[in-house]
Amino acid sequence: MGDIISELSAKFETELDKIKSSEELENIRVAYLGKKGSVTAAMKEMGKLSAEEKKEFGQKVNALKNAVADKISEKKEELAALELQKEIDKVPDFDISLPSKFNQGSFHPITLVQRQCETVFKSMGFTVEDYSEVVTDYECFESVNIPKYHPARDMQDTYYLENGQLLKSQTTAAQNAIYKKYRKDLIENGKPIKAIFPGRCFRNEATDASHENTFFQMEGVMVGKDISISNLIYFMKTMLSEVFRRDIKVRLRPGFFPFVEPGFELDINCLICGGKGCPSCKHSGWLELCPCGMIHPNVLKEGGIDPEKYTGFAFGLGLTRLAMMKYGIKDIRDLNSGNLNSLAQFTDDEE
Amino acid sequence: MFISMNWISDFVDLDGIDKMDLIAKFSLATAEVENDIYFKGEDLSGVVVAEIKSVEPHPESNKLHLLKVDAGDGKLTDVVCGAPNVRVGMKTAFAKVGAHIGGITIESKPLAGFPSNGMCCSEKEVGISDNHDGIMDILDDCPLGTDLKDLYEIDDIIFEVDNKSLTNRPDLWGHYGIAREIATIAKRPLKPLPTIDLSKYDNLEKIDLKIEDELCQRYSAIKVENIEKNVAPVNMRIRLFYCGMRAINLLADLTNYLMLEMGQPMHAFDSRKVGKIRIKRFDKPFVFTTLDGIERNCDENTLMICNDNTPVAIAGIMGGLDSEIVEDTTTLTLESATFNAASIRKSAVRLAHRTDASARYEKSLDPEMTTVAIARFLYLLFEIDSNAKVVSALTDEYAFHYPHISLDFDKTFVDKYTGIEITDEHIVDTLTSLGFGVEHSGDNFKVDVPSYRATKDVSMKADIIEEITRIYGYDNFILKTTEAPLFPIRMDAQTSLEDRAKDILVKRFSLHEVHSYLWQYADEYKKLGMEVEDNIKLAGSTNPNIETLRNSIIPTQLCQVSYNTGYDTDFGLFEIGHVVEGLKSDGLCDERKKLCISLFSKTKSVETLYFELRDMIAELVDDLKHMPISYKKMESSHSYEHPKNLNGLLIDGKQIGKIGVAHPLVSKKIDKKAAIVFAEIDMEAFTEADGKGIKYAEPSKYPSIEVDLSFVAEKFAEINDTIKEKSYSILKSIGVADVYSDGDSKSITTRLLFGDDERTLTHEEVQKVVDEIIENLKNKGINLKL
Secondary structure, three states: OHHHHHHHHHHHHHHHHHOOOHHHHHHHHHHHHOOOOHHHHHHHHHHHOOHHHHHHHHHHHHHHHHHHHHHHHHHHHHHHHHHHHHHHHHOOOOOOOOOOOOOOOEOOHHHHHHHHHHHHHHHOOOEEOOOOOEEOHHHHOHHHOOOOOOHHHOOOOOOEEOOOOEEOOOHHHHHHHHHHHHHHHHHHHOOOEEEEEEEEEEOOOOOEOOEOOEEEEEEEEEEEOOOOHHHHHHHHHHHHHHHHOOOOOEEEEEOOOOOEEEEEEEEEEOOOOOOOOOHHHOOOOEEEEEEEEEEOHHHHHHOOOOOOOOEEEEEEEOHHHHHHHHHOOOOHHHHHOOOHHHHOOOOOOOO | OEEEHHHHHOOOOOOOOOHHHHHHHHHHHOOOEEEEEEEEOOOOEEEEEEEEEEEEEOOOOOOOEEEEEEOOOOOEEEEEEOOOOOOOOOEEEEEEEEEEEOOEEOOOEEEOOEEEOEEEEOHHHHOOOOOOOOOOOOOOOOOOOOEHHHHOOOOEEEEEEOHHHHOOOHHHOOHHHHHHHHHHHHOOOOOOOOOOOHHHHOOOOOOEEEEOOOOEEEEEEEEEEOOOOOOOOHHHHHHHHHOOOOOOOHHHHHHHHHHHHHOOOEEEEEHHHOOEEEEEOOOOOEEEEEOOOOEEEEOOOOOEEEEOOEEEEEOOOEEEOOOOOOOOOOEEEEEEEEEOHHHHHHHHHHHOOOOHHHHHHOOOOOOOHHHHHHHHHHHHHHHHOOOOEEOOOOEEEEOOOOOOOEEEEEHHHHHHHHOOOOOHHHHHHHHHHOOOEEEEEOOEEEEEOOHHHOOOOOOOHHHHHHHHHHHHOHHHOOOOOOOOOOOOOOOOHHHHHHHHHHHHHHHHOOOEEOOOOOEOOHHHHHHOOOOOOOOOEEOOOOOHHHOEEOOOOHHHHHHHHHHOOOOOOEEEEEEEEEEEEEEOOOOOEEEEEEEEEEEEEOOOOHHHHHHHHHHHHHHHHHHHHOOOOEEEEOOOOOOOEEEEEEEEEEEOOEEEEEEEEEOHHHHHHHOOOOEEEEEEEEHHHHHHOOOOOOOOOOOOOOOOEEEEEEEEOOOHHHHHHHHHOOOOOOEEEEEEEEEEEOOOOEEEEEEEEEOOOOOOOOHHHHHHHHHHHHHHHHHOOOOEOO
8 A cells, every 4th residue: 555655646746846837736736635636535545454554554645645735835835936926027127217208387486486585474474465567656656755856767767658657666666555555453453564575677778688677576564663773684684594594694784775764785695605705796705685774754654654653674685686596597588588498497496 | 986095094093993994894884885995006116216317319219218317326227218208307206126016026137238227117107197108207306216105195095985875975975075984983083174264355356156046056156366387296196096087287186186075076167258157047958068079968957057148067067168277267267066966967867978076966965065165175276386366255156055954862762763772972972973963961862964964865863873873883783583463464365376376387287487578579479470459658668579568468478489389399388477458547557467378289289279278277267266167259359369269268157367279370470280279367357256165065875877868069068058957956967978070960978967865866757857858958959869
């Protein structure tokens, strides 16, 4: 009887070696271990044997059964690994180096810097005010203490329209309306006026790489009780440090602007050399950045606010200049050109 | 304006003060100083006074001379010199061997075959004028060998103050005013200006002088004769040169010197030409020749100085050729006047002739200065030429006085305005040093504004704050945040809508944001076959491309589409910008803010592109307002609109904009094969449209039934509208599953969705509604596709 077992074992080994797929393996499993399988049949033979023979044969046939089962399961893993490898091999090695074809939209660079500034101001409780581009002489000049004979009102600077209105030459044109809009809340509830007003401005001048007749400014005001020069400097330093995302040094010099008193030219330490002096700052270490000052009492008065009770500061930022500085745009005319070779590069720039 | 530190030192003792530090402080406290600072005389050394002892012609050159000069060192030095004005006995500037001049070192070396041990120098070579006609002719008494720098004020520091930063400071248009600032900054006293007493001429006859026009504020004049000297002293000429002016002759140089020193422009007339001075305007335009020989068109607004009825000078701008000082002038009439600032500025602009004088007058000069300037002029003149003689009384017509300004304020005001603690002592010292009269008692200050600050610059308390703080130094401020109560802020609805719309258009639809100008581009429009439409214009424009304001962004954007046809096969542009839709009933511009979108494609059909844009807008409206959009056919009325495919965009029945296809002619001019579509939305109307917000509906627990029906129809709206004429409670939605066109007819497979939140529907009740819908459509001529 022992021969049957060794024959069976040898036969199994030979057949197993030839197996290539899990179906064939399943067939073999059934052929040996199934209800009608050869090992099962051999076990059935056991009943015909004596008790002693039974014991010996039983051990052998059991060992065979276990060995067959083990080898089948071994083979099964082996086949599974092979099949997985085949599936992996089927997928090619993708050429990631192929150029990308994506279709990214873009914001106008002015929108990007404007948003960056607005985020800073909103975080400090400023409202963002929109204003028209066509304004009256009163809005642009008269109401902001620019007397009749001031050069800014001359025909060569300002675009006047046939009906006597004009294209706003400065965002200051919105100041009077903003005071009138919020004065009630200031006077009755003590709510300080905090507003920024970005907008497009126009000046009649010949255009070249650094001059445009159409450009963007952003002006801001804060009016309340006891707003001081100290507050103004603190605010400008804090605000500019946020806008430029670094600690900015500011320096104030007297500057003359009819709508403020005192008025200042604000310099910041040069962003390129950090203040050591370089060609960008003409080796002075400082960059003239924005005019600012304490709002002129006449301007507050004209806006219906008593300058004896309230004070405030105002500042102006050249958004166009800021965008050019930030992105290294050399020709100001690119901004209004609609040229996508230039403009499509300005995808989102949230920091 | 160039400032000479030597000149300043005439009025302030600057000994022991770091000049560069002082200039830096001046820039922060008073007015912007340009970056370049000039150290005059820095590159000059070893130049001494020498006498030419002999002059021999060079044997082989007509130009060169062989000189022997005595430089005071006890020997004669051989020099080869090419100057035409050499003569024996002449004292000149001599650069010895080893001297430094104009960046070179003088060496002993043969010149044209003869030894030359030094160089005789012109004024230009020494750097004190632009005269290079010959070598310097030194007339001043001094021992030979004297260093030129000991004889003349050659070493100087010159800095330039930005004129723009002096716009509001008429007092700073001369060195004396700058010296006052520097004295305050350096905390040193300001010396008085040396002048003569004019009252001693009171007994002489007055000049016939009359102001006949309100534009002249003050006119002071005096007559002088017997001036023998013709050349200004070297030091005076050096200062003029360093400050950017050319020396001409003694009188011209003196008037210029006075202007640079006090900021008061002066003019010298030949007395024979101005017997009867009248200041007035003329009724009619006329031509007037100024002393530079140029004929200028003066008009009825130009204030003139006249000899009776003959104009002799344009007030505050320039004198006339005919009344100029000439060789045989014996008596001169000296003018020192002030005029209305705006009038001078306008005249200078009109004449396109801005002079040093007009630049000062347009700043509102202090009329108090006119007589002081005459007294100072005469002081300087007598120093130079003691034989000069005053032959008239000071004649002074003072027609317009600025009001005297006195301001009261208390310490609390200063503290509140500055936000820091500035001492009483600093306030008093600063204002006093700047020339203000200060009375201080307790917390109260009473300040008298000096006349030279009272013409327009200082008129209110806030102006005083500037004086105090700029000298205190903004760098010395302690920075403090505000202490204001907290309030929530609300963002403007339209601004916020615009921001979100930009995000959707860029991030979801990959469009590119652009900006375009506010006017219609005449030339560009023409190229694309579009018309410049009637609208309000800029006044007096001479450029048709910058003249008529745009009434729509579409055509300016189509121009931008045309610039980009080579950028990509497909792209989209958008702009949120302003347009003016004519005038409102009050005569003011009807300005609107619009969103304009254009799509360009070389790969898609115009129909596909049109639907792409339509869906884009529908999604935009759905996203921002949670509202459906509907369409209304429009008649085209602009040269850029396609005659057929133009639709109004409506939210809740109200039109917010339009969508259209570019006119085929325009489209072909942009690109022969591309499809171009556009839309324009009024942002105000869009903002005002009521939004629905999200209304949550509990999902039904019961199954719904879908029924697809194919109808023969041209437009889905015909089917949709008819079905919606009746409201069926179980009909949840109407959609389109497919559109099929076989050339002859078009069929639209309409998908109806039935359901009920409370129960499962029976097939019978659904079929009943379906039958009714089919029947209703049939009645409208819309049949099921068989």
